[in-house]
Amino acid sequence: MKLTIVAATGGIGRQVLEQAVAEGHDVTAVVRDPSRLAAPVRAVTADLTAADVPALGAALREAVLGADAVLSCLGPRSSAEAGVASRGTEAILEAVTAAGVRRVVVVSAAPIGTVPSPGRPHPPKHDPGDRFLMRHLLGPLIKAALRAHYADLARMEDLLRASALDWTAVRPPRLTDKPLTGTYRTAIGQNLPGGLTVSRADVAHLMLRVLDQPETIKHTVGIAR
Structure with a gap:
């Protein structure tokens, strides 16, 4: 399969890249610094933290042209990069639409189903997979601490739902x-009861597995140990 991996040098992106190469996929990596790539694959240099979405979309078209799927591991490395997931995803969606690519898989986060966004101003108060501790203690604390990060991911999911693409958003808990x-x-459309952690390697594994799972298209997928 011909895959484009965005943010292929991050924690999850590196795992996706290594596993995809090991499985024999034809990989193009979109990164800020190609020298940090963990495998000798075709690289396209792009800074997804840039604010110019049209320019980013143009730069990404080369990377996604002819791809069977695009896997995005975008996420902020610091509070200063809050907004990179939604802004970068907007550029990715523009690029894949122009290139005729339909399948897109992204990394989100377990709490996002209950985070308000412009597209979902009144989400459910609780995720059906969360137990008492997560609903009433851990969840509120985590969302308060990572408010800007989660608002960004919620906007990213809005963009996916508004698109006509075959998307899947993987929602892990603490990595x-x-x-x-x-x-x-895993669970489609909800979190996992008692699921507090998961490894970045397993998240990467699931991102590759859902490419062969049509039932995950246009859905979020919870993952946990």
Whole structure:
């Protein structure tokens, strides 16, 4: 399969890249610094933190042309980069639409189903997969601490829902650097009961697996240990 991986040098992006190459996929990586790539693949240099969305879209068209799917691992590395997920995804959607690519998989976060956004100003108060501790203690604390980050991801999901593309948004809880297990739990449209952590390697594994799961198209997918 011909894949374009956006933000391929980040925590999850590096894992997606390494696993995709190991599986024999034809990979193009979109990165700010190609020298940091973990595998010798075709690279397109683009700064997805830039504010000029039309210019970014033009730069990305080369990277996505002919791809079977685009996997985006965009996320802010600091509070100063809040907004990169929605802004970068807007550029990605412009590029894939122009190139005729339909399949897009992105990384979101477990709490986003309950975060208000312009497209969902009144989301459910609780995720159906969350238990008492997450609903009433951990969830509110996490959302307060990461308010700007989660607002950005919620806007990103708005963009996906408004598109005509075959998208999937993977929603992990707290990420760890533990090794790939392949034995994580998943649920379409909700979080996992008691699912507090998952490794970046397993999130990457799921992002590649959903490419062969048409039931995940136009859905969010929860993942956890």
